[in-house]
Amino acid sequence: MKKVMILLSVLVAAILVSGCGDLKPKKLIPDSDMKKISAELLPAMASEAINPNNANRSNAEVAQRLKERYDPILSKYGYTFEDYVYTQEQMQKNLMKAFDNIGK
Numbered sequence: 001m002k003k004v005m006i007l008l009s010v011l012v013a014a015i016l017v018s019g020c021g022d023l024k025p026k027k028l029i030p031d032s033d034m035k036k037i038s039a040e041l042l043p044a045m046a047s048e049a050i051n052p053n054n055a056n057r058s059n060a061e062v063a064q065r066l067k068e069r070y071d072p073i074l075s076k077y078g079y080t081f082e083d084y085v086y087t088q089e090q091m092q093k094n095l096m097k098a099f100d101n102i103g104k
Contacts, residue, residue, distance in 0.1 A: 026086035033077050034087060044069040 029037065044066065048054065054062050067081045074084055 027079060027083045028090060029077075029079055029083055029087040033079070037073060037077055037079070037084070040073045041070060044073075 048062065048066055048069075057065070070081050070084065074081060
């Protein structure tokens, strides 16, 4: 459970860090690419979640470290870290809408 909380903290920090970026329009990553990207990012996410050194780092530091690991993978598909975070935000919004419609 602690590892899940660390991973969620990292994701929230990544979203916050990306909000401080440039004003370049963000692209929504299509599902087909998102599946491929997620499969390649999973090892990086897992290693950060269990990294004992993260306990001594701020969320912003962990997010920056994660961004540095994600960038080469994302750029291979033509996307930025900001695009990835934007897509995650949109997916979360859609999921929340789906939950809101349950029982209506």
